[in-house]
Amino acid sequence: MTDLHGSAVATGTGDRSRPRAALPALCATQITGWGIVYYAFPVLNARITADTGWSTTATTGAFSGALVVSALAGIPVGRILDRRGPRAVMTTGSLLAVAAVLTLAWAPNLAVFTAAWLLAGTAMAATFYQPAFAAVTRWFGEDRVRALTIVTLAGGLASTAFAPLTATLAEHLSWRLTYTVLAAILAAVTIPAHALALRGPWPAAPAHPTHQTGDGSRSVARSRPFLLLAVAFTLNGFAMYAVVVALVPLLAERGASPTAAAWALGLGGVGQTLGRTLYRGLARRTGVTTRTVALIVLGGAATAALAVVPGPYPLLLLLAVAAGMVRGNLTLLQATAVADRWGTADYGRLSGILAAPAAIAGALAPFAGAALAHALGGYPQLFVLLAGVSLAAAALAAGSGIRRGT
Numbered sequence: 001m002t003d004l005h006g007s008a009v010a011t012g013t014g015d016r017s018r019p020r021a022a023l024p025a026l027c028a029t030q031i032t033g034w035g036i037v038y039y040a041f042p043v044l045n046a047r048i049t050a051d052t053g054w055s056t057t058a059t060t061g062a063f064s065g066a067l068v069v070s071a072l073a074g075i076p077v078g079r080i081l082d083r084r085g086p087r088a089v090m091t092t093g094s095l096l097a098v099a100a101v102l103t104l105a106w107a108p109n110l111a112v113f114t115a116a117w118l119l120a121g122t123a124m125a126a127t128f129y130q131p132a133f134a135a136v137t138r139w140f141g142e143d144r145v146r147a148l149t150i151v152t153l154a155g156g157l158a159s160t161a162f163a164p165l166t167a168t169l170a171e172h173l174s175w176r177l178t179y180t181v182l183a184a185i186l187a188a189v190t191i192p193a194h195a196l197a198l199r200g201p202w203p204a205a206p207a208h209p210t211h212q213t214g215d216g217s218r219s220v221a222r223s224r225p226f227l228l229l230a231v232a233f234t235l236n237g238f239a240m241y242a243v244v245v246a247l248v249p250l251l252a253e254r255g256a257s258p259t260a261a262a263w264a265l266g267l268g269g270v271g272q273t274l275g276r277t278l279y280r281g282l283a284r285r286t287g288v289t290t291r292t293v294a295l296i297v298l299g300g301a302a303t304a305a306l307a308v309v310p311g312p313y314p315l316l317l318l319l320a321v322a323a324g325m326v327r328g329n330l331t332l333l334q335a336t337a338v339a340d341r342w343g344t345a346d347y348g349r350l351s352g353i354l355a356a357p358a359a360i361a362g363a364l365a366p367f368a369g370a371a372l373a374h375a376l377g378g379y380p381q382l383f384v385l386l387a388g389v390s391l392a393a394a395a396l397a398a399g400s401g402i403r404r405g406t
Contacts, residue, residue, distance in 0.1 A: 018139035018140065018200050018203075019197055019198060019199055019200035021196075021197035022135065022136075022139060022197055022198055022200065023136070023147055023150060023151070024197075025193040025194070025196075025197030025198065026132045026135065026136065026151050026154075026197075027150060027151055027154035027155075028154070028189055028193055029090070029094070029127065029132075029189060029190045029193050029194060030128070030129070030132055030151055030154050030155040030158065031154050031155065031157050031158045031161055031162075032158075032162075032185065032186060032189040032190055033094075033097065033124075033127050033128060033158075033186070033190055034128065034155055034158035034159075034162075035158035035159065035161055035162025035163075035165075036097075036101060036162060036182045036183075036185065036186045037097050037100070037101065037120055037123065037124060037127075037186070038124070038128075038158070039158055039159045039162050039163050039166070040162060040163075040166045040178075040179070040182055041063055042163075043163055043166040043167050043170065044166060044170060044175045044178060044179070045059055045060065045063075047170060047174075047175040048175050051174070051175060052110075054110050054113070058110055058114075059110075059113070060366075061114075062110075062113060062114040062117040062118075063117055064363045064364070064366070064367070065114065065117055065118055065121065066117040066118060066120045066121035066124065067121065067124075067359060067360075067362065067363035068121065068359075068360050068363050069118050069121025069122060069124075069125070070121040070122070070124035070125045070128070070359065071125075071355065071356040071357070071358075071359035071360045071363070072125075072356060072360075073121065073122050073125035073126075074125045074130050074352040074355055074356055074359070075349065075352040075353055075356055076352075077089060077125045077126050077130070077131065077348070077352060078130065078131075078134065078347075078348030078349040078350070078351060078352030078353075079348060079349045079352070080348070081131055081134040081135075081347075081348035082134070082345075082346055082347065082348040082349055084202065085135070085138075085198070085202030086131050086132070086134060086135035086194075086198050087194065087195070087198040087199060089126050089131055090126060090127050090131050090132075090135075090190075090194040090198060091191065091194040091195045091198075092126060093122075093123045093124075093125070093126025093127035093131070093194075094123070094127055094186070094187075094190040094191045094194050095191060096119060096120075096122055096123035096126065097120065097123035097124075097127055097186060097190065098183050098186050098187045098190075098191070099119065100116050100117070100119040100120035100123055101116075101120070101179055101182060101183040101186060102179075102180065102183045103115070103116035103119065104116045104117070104120070104179055105175075105176045105177075105178075105179035105180045105183065106176060106180075127190065127194075129151075129152070129155065129331075129335070130348075130351060130352060130355060131348075132151055133148060133151070133335045133347075133351065134347055134348040134351065135198065136148050136151055137335075137336075137339050137344050137347050138202065138203055138344055138347065139200070139203065141344075144336070144339065145279070145280050145283050145332070145336060146280060148332055148335050148336065149276055149277065149279060149280055149332060152276050152328075152331055152332060152335070153273060153276055153277070156269065156272055156273040156276065156328070157273070159269060160269070162182075166178060166182065169181055169182070220342050220346070220350060221349075221350060221353050224399075225341070225399075225400045225401065226342075226350075226354070226400075228396050228397070228399045228400040229292075229337065229341075229354065229396075229397060229400040230353070230354050230357060230358075231357075231393075231396050232292070232296065232393040232394070232396040232397040232400065233334060233337075233354060233355075233357075233358040233393070234357040234358045234360075234361045234393075235361075235389050235390070235392055235393035235396070236296050236299065236330070236358075236389075236390055236393035236394075236397075237357075237358035237359070237361045237362045237365075238358075238361035238362065238364070238365050238368070238389065239299070239300070239303065239365075239386040239387075239389040239390045239393070240299060240327055240330065240362070240390075241361070241362035241365035241366070242365040242366070242368065242369035242372075242382070242386055243303050243306075243323065243383065243386055244265075244268070244327075245365060245366040245369055245370075246369045246370075246373065246379055246382060246383070246386075247261070247264060247265055247268065247306070247320060248261040248264075248265055249261075249373070249379050250306060250379035250380065250382075250383060251264055251313075251316060253378060253379050253380065254310060254311055254313075254316060255311070255313075256313055256316070260313060263317070264316065264317050264320040265320070267317060267320060267321050267324070268320040268321060268323060268324035268327075269324060270321065270324065271320070271321035271322065271323070271324025271325040271327075271328065272324040272325065272327045272328035272331075273328060274321075274324075274325055274328065275324065275325030275326060275327065275328025275329045276328040276329065276331065276332055278325070278329065279328075279329050279332040279333070282329065283336070288337075288340040288341060288401075289397070289398065289400060289401040291333065292333060292337070292397045292400070293394050293397050293398050295326060295329050295330055295333055296330070296390055296393050296394040296397055297390070297391065297394045298326045299323070299326040299327070299330060299390050300386075300387045300388075300389075300390030300391045300393075300394065301387070302319060302322050302323035302326055303323065303383050303386050303387040303390060304383070304384065304387035305319050305322075306319050306320070306323065306383050307380050307381075307382075307383030307384045307387060308380070308384075334354070334355065334358070335351075337351070337354060338350045338351045338354060369382060369386075372385065
């Protein structure tokens with residue numbers, strides 16, 4: 001069987017070799033990993049600073065440091081995934097994640113707390129979407145879009161499941177005991193799931209026309225289409241994450257109450273999940289470059305609409321949901337970007353390189369967005385700027401198409 005570019009795919013091999021429990025296991029571990037390692041922190045941060053006296057800037061900076069470490073570590077992790085598969089990587093990452101959360105729970109000072117977050121960043125690189133995407137892409141071959149959609153739909157439930165659970169635990173326990181309980185849940189779910197459910201043989205990577213030599217992935221990473229796509233994803237990632245963080249203060253400037261603004265943010269997450277259900281159909285009907293440009297432009301249009309529409313609140317809520325739907329599609333767009341263009345042979349390494357600058361931009365977006373809003377005179381002005389950034393990203397993405405035979 002061949003893929004869209006005429007190369008052999010591992011669909012048949014993957015059907016025989018992939019472990020049956022891989023997809024449900026990855027769904028469970030994405031919900032649990034994201035829910036505990038990532039989403040518990042925003043819920044607990046106010047309690048952490050109140051109890052310890054550490055500044056919010058310092059604790060949030062430590063968290064952002066974890067995201068930067070995750071982005072950088074994703075490149076060597078991807079290389080290991082390409083060669084050996086996900087089982088050892090994700091099981092080791094789960095052990096590191098549990099150790100990191102326990103260290104967070106009992107950190108005696110800010111230095112240890114920060115070090116724990118840096119360790120958590122390494123664990124994120126080995127357990128979050130990138131390694132899960134690499135596993136699904138190789139094992140599921142041509143059926144990867146369906147499988148990726150299922151995994152991201154599950155991941156989208158992480159905040160829904162664990163933000164309320166974390167808040168409930170924190171009402172009855174200290175933040176340290178809350179993190180300890182969450183670490184126990186993390187260990188109980190992710191370590192055995194990764195160790196036992198990902199035991200299938202790792203299929204040989206299919207050949208791809210762009211991979212004519214042993215350093216094919218290196219050639220791809222230096223190519224003009226790859227570099228343009230990386231810059232486009234970086235700019236768009238910055239705009240997307242800045243919009244998410246700045247939505248609540250924007251709506252507050254529009255007169256919404258804190259509760260109403262929080263509902264808009266939450267329903268944007270629902271829109272994100274809904275959007276992911278539509279991606280498979282979009283992928284069947286559009287070319288990869290057209291799809292990339294269209295989704296980035298739609299994201300910029302939603303940002304611009306939020307910038308210029310003053311209300312009423314129901315209309316702003318609708319725009320927040322629409323923006324969330326675009327974000328949901330963009331997650332799958334990035335997950336499939338490498339395989340759709342260059343095949344799956346070096347998916348882990350190439351996707352790690354492609355994702356790293358975008359992830360770093362996303363980590364810096366909350367701070368940069370707040371600073372830009374102050375400098376520009378308000379959040380509506382910031383959203384106009386972010387819409388322009390998205391349009392610039394779309395223009396770069398338009399030049400990332402690959403000429404066949406090169």
